[in-house]
Amino acid sequence: MFDNLLNFISRNQETVATIFERYRSLDRPFLLKSELWDEFLTFCRETALTELTASVLGEALAKSQEAVIDEERLCLAIRPKVARWHYLRYTFANKEVAEIGVADFLAFKEKIALGAPPGPVLEFDLQPFERDFPKMTQVRSIGHGVEFLNRAFSNRLSRNLAGGDELIFSFLRVHGYGNQPFMINDRIRNIRELHAALADGMEYVHKRSPESQWQDMAPHLEALGFAPGWGRTGKQIGKSFSRLADLLEAPDHETLMRFITLVPMIFNIAIISPHGYFGQENVLGLPDTGGQIVYILDQVRALEREMQARIYHHGLDIRPQILIVTRLIPEAGGTPCNIPKEKVEGTDNVHIVRIPFRRRDGSILPQWISRFQVWPYLERFAAEAKDEVVKMLGRRPDLVIGNYSDGNLVSYIMAKSLGVTQCTIAHALEKTKYLYSALYWKQMEEQYHFSCQFTADMIAMNAADFIIASTYQEIAGSADVVGQYESYSSFTMPELQRVIQGINAFDPKFNIVSPGADENIYFPYRDHDRRFSGLINEIEALLFGGPHPQGRGVLADREKPLIFSMARLDHIKNLTGLVEWYGRDSRLRELANLVIVGGSIDPEQSGDEEERAQILLMHELFARYGLDIQVRWLGLRLDKRVSGELYRVIADHQGVFVQPALFEAFGLTVIEAMAAGLPTFATRYGGPLEIIEDGISGFHIDPNHGEIASTLLAEFFRDCVNDPGYWRRISEGGLTRVQAQYTWRLYAKRLLSLTCIYGFWKFATNLERQETNRYLEMLYHLQYRRLAEEMEGSNLYP
Numbered sequence: 001m002f003d004n005l006l007n008f009i010s011r012n013q014e015t016v017a018t019i020f021e022r023y024r025s026l027d028r029p030f031l032l033k034s035e036l037w038d039e040f041l042t043f044c045r046e047t048a049l050t051e052l053t054a055s056v057l058g059e060a061l062a063k064s065q066e067a068v069i070d071e072e073r074l075c076l077a078i079r080p081k082v083a084r085w086h087y088l089r090y091t092f093a094n095k096e097v098a099e100i101g102v103a104d105f106l107a108f109k110e111k112i113a114l115g116a117p118p119g120p121v122l123e124f125d126l127q128p129f130e131r132d133f134p135k136m137t138q139v140r141s142i143g144h145g146v147e148f149l150n151r152a153f154s155n156r157l158s159r160n161l162a163g164g165d166e167l168i169f170s171f172l173r174v175h176g177y178g179n180q181p182f183m184i185n186d187r188i189r190n191i192r193e194l195h196a197a198l199a200d201g202m203e204y205v206h207k208r209s210p211e212s213q214w215q216d217m218a219p220h221l222e223a224l225g226f227a228p229g230w231g232r233t234g235k236q237i238g239k240s241f242s243r244l245a246d247l248l249e250a251p252d253h254e255t256l257m258r259f260i261t262l263v264p265m266i267f268n269i270a271i272i273s274p275h276g277y278f279g280q281e282n283v284l285g286l287p288d289t290g291g292q293i294v295y296i297l298d299q300v301r302a303l304e305r306e307m308q309a310r311i312y313h314h315g316l317d318i319r320p321q322i323l324i325v326t327r328l329i330p331e332a333g334g335t336p337c338n339i340p341k342e343k344v345e346g347t348d349n350v351h352i353v354r355i356p357f358r359r360r361d362g363s364i365l366p367q368w369i370s371r372f373q374v375w376p377y378l379e380r381f382a383a384e385a386k387d388e389v390v391k392m393l394g395r396r397p398d399l400v401i402g403n404y405s406d407g408n409l410v411s412y413i414m415a416k417s418l419g420v421t422q423c424t425i426a427h428a429l430e431k432t433k434y435l436y437s438a439l440y441w442k443q444m445e446e447q448y449h450f451s452c453q454f455t456a457d458m459i460a461m462n463a464a465d466f467i468i469a470s471t472y473q474e475i476a477g478s479a480d481v482v483g484q485y486e487s488y489s490s491f492t493m494p495e496l497q498r499v500i501q502g503i504n505a506f507d508p509k510f511n512i513v514s515p516g517a518d519e520n521i522y523f524p525y526r527d528h529d530r531r532f533s534g535l536i537n538e539i540e541a542l543l544f545g546g547p548h549p550q551g552r553g554v555l556a557d558r559e560k561p562l563i564f565s566m567a568r569l570d571h572i573k574n575l576t577g578l579v580e581w582y583g584r585d586s587r588l589r590e591l592a593n594l595v596i597v598g599g600s601i602d603p604e605q606s607g608d609e610e611e612r613a614q615i616l617l618m619h620e621l622f623a624r625y626g627l628d629i630q631v632r633w634l635g636l637r638l639d640k641r642v643s644g645e646l647y648r649v650i651a652d653h654q655g656v657f658v659q660p661a662l663f664e665a666f667g668l669t670v671i672e673a674m675a676a677g678l679p680t681f682a683t684r685y686g687g688p689l690e691i692i693e694d695g696i697s698g699f700h701i702d703p704n705h706g707e708i709a710s711t712l713l714a715e716f717f718r719d720c721v722n723d724p725g726y727w728r729r730i731s732e733g734g735l736t737r738v739q740a741q742y743t744w745r746l747y748a749k750r751l752l753s754l755t756c757i758y759g760f761w762k763f764a765t766n767l768e769r770q771e772t773n774r775y776l777e778m779l780y781h782l783q784y785r786r787l788a789e790e791m792e793g794s795n796l797y798p
């Protein structure tokens with residue numbers, strides 16, 4: 001595309017100059033995708049040059065994510081394909097155009113943002129260290145890293161095995177629990193002996209009944225050199241033996257995957273999630289306290305079940321253990337966050353462990369602080385957490401999973417010092433949530449401290465053995481939208497760091513493993529026998545009762561269907577946006593009422609700056625649009641059973657769920673609502689774009705065009721009146737989608753298999769990232785720690 005573009009520009013110099021001049025005349029240093037395109041369309045219309053839209057220039061402008069402009073030059077960041085970037089520089093004086101590298105593009109951006117040429121700055125670039133590490137090239141492979149890695153490495157493995165390599169043998173030797181070895185004992189001393197023992201073992205097992213137990217066969221098999229772990233019954237043991245035999249005979253990625261996932265490797269997991277109020281009740285909806293907590297509590301239940309089942313099938317009698325490590329908050333405001341240890345309901349052996357944040361002098365920080373302020377505390381937290389985890393487990397965890405930027409940094413510190421597998425989950429990368437969060441980091445520093453956060457993200461994500469993303473778009477976006485991880489590929493934070501290559505979306509560490517919604521809570525409204533009937537009257541009263549002490553608004557007309565939304569009262573969640581669209585749209589107000597669950601109605605109750613501002617704005621909107629008889633705003637924290645039933649009651653009233661966020665990383669409420677059978681309208685920025693198939697299992701809305709969203713809602717209600725089957729078709733579409741794609745059972749299976757395979761490759765190759773890891777250590781010590789220390793030293797700091 002690029003050569004064609006350069007040719008086109010040189011052949012059409014005058015036209016191109018007019019278009020670029022037009023951009024310059026807008027007198028704006030940065031133009032975003034839609035602005036570039038709209039201006040171009042206007043030009044084509046005005047000059048009757050509509051054929052230009054189909055030209056290579058039109059294509060390039062359609063694919064341009066950003067333009068940076070000053071008096072002399074205009075630079076375009078063009079993204080012709082998912083996760084592929086080109087940069088073009090146009091000089092106004094001589095109409096010259098050239099392709100430039102990312103470093104020049106970023107430096108130009110800095111110059112414009114700073115108003116002066118940038119001085120020397122740290123250029124962060126992982127590319128040279130990763131040169132030889134296998135990377136995917138196909139866009140469709142993104143997010144399927146483990147399959148790619150297996151293919152890339154198993155060729156090497158087969159060459160090595162043919163040469164008598166001891167790798168598989170030594171891998172089998174490292175497994176065990178306490179003093180008990182698994183898989184092989186010391187009678188097998190090399191790969192040759194393993195081959196021989198395997199042949200004898202297979203013959204022996206073959207002669208026994210498939211139901212016979214390991215204990216019965218143990219004397220014979222142990223004499224051959226085998227140890228427990230191959231299976232509980234003759235059938236399972238035989239299967240494991242033959243899978244190993246297949247692997248040794250013809251090691252390809254499939255035989256490898258099949259065998260490695262049978263090896264007992266995972267008994268203990270540490271899950272790290274420091275910020276927010278992590279608890280099992282009375283916390284959801286508080287600042288920084290939302291989906292991540294729901295995700296982890298559902299995740300651990302599913303993981304424990306799957307670990308128990310696997311360990312049983314391995315023929316072992318070990319009770320798996322999972323620890324969720326979070327922050328202890330002494331002044332816990334009525335939440336359980338001041339309790340040091342708590343068992344997770346519905347599990348056998350999963351606990352929440354709370355470790356305090358400590359100041360430099362060792363004293364404990366008593367109060368909650370926002371997720372943007374946690375950085376100075378994390379290193380001390382990680383050290384204490386590591387000791388506590390090892391003490392409670394009586395050994396190292398087999399896997400450390402980090403959650404969100406802070407948990408990922410802590411998991412990096414812990415996993416590195418313990419030498420165990422590290423997995424990271426972003427949940428929500430802040431970088432894409434706030435416009436120009438990197439470029440204008442200094443202006444936002446006092447409130448958000450993105451200098452620490454984005455540096456921590458780059459360290460933890462690049463150090464992780466594998467990364468779990470909830471959707472493809474989270475990694476690499478779509479044809480038009482930049483992925484959340486992809487936004488870390490190249491960016492600049494002027495005078496702090498210029499990132500030439502931060503995160504590579506083609507890295508095989510990325511895997512898509514989507515979460516689910518708890519099936520015991522979020523099930524279809526039409527499953528009448530399962531419904532929490534004891535709660536229905538309470539919920540009807542919540543919705544339609546008189547004035548509520550923690551609410552505002554009373555629904556005067558009970559007959560209208562309900563539009564429902566529930567979220568933390570964050571700016572980005574845009575609940576106030578939804579109220580405003582509704583307030584302005586008289587047709588929609590005629591057709592439906594609106595119910596909002598979120599935040600608190602009393603600004604004095606909130607300790608969070610953004611939340612307070614949203615509360616005040618919400619009250620202002622109620623007054624401005626006279627909403628007190630059509631909108632019910634409940635500033636409550638609902639128990640999960642109540643919110644599960646609430647979605648269903650809204651469905652009983654032929655209502656809909658709306659998720660109006662300016663950006664939503666994944667959106668658990670979206671799948672919860674769909675799982676209840678509630679037609680769902682959700683933001684097209686982020687996860688919901690992929691969760692919902694527009695018009696089939698719900699609808700996409702654009703939060704930047706509220707009037708279009710409210711028209712879509714009004715049309716939906718109108719169509720439902722004209723076609724009584726319409727509501728049900730969309731409801732069923734949502735149910736089908738969630739049941740097929742978003743379940744915790746699938747999640748747990750995949751996560752444990754990934755842990756085994758990345759664990760194997762880490763053992764076999766150290767994932768060949770030693771240089772990268774050394775470089776990241778420097779970034780941690782020389783950059784991150786300095787930033788966190790400065791933050792702690794500042795007067796404003798708690």
Ligand code: UDP
Nearest residue numbers: 284285290291292294567568598667668669
């Ligand atoms: N939630 C809740 N009460 C509230 C707000 C949210 O129970 O007042 C729950 C909601 O059911 C969902 C989670 O919190 O399970 C929010 O997750 P989501 O992924 O939608 O958003 P996040 O808050 O993580 O950004």
Ligand code: LCN
Nearest residue numbers: 291427428665666667668
């Ligand atoms: C954080 C968010 O903001 C949501 O979009 C996700 O659904 C949630 O975490 C769980 O991953």
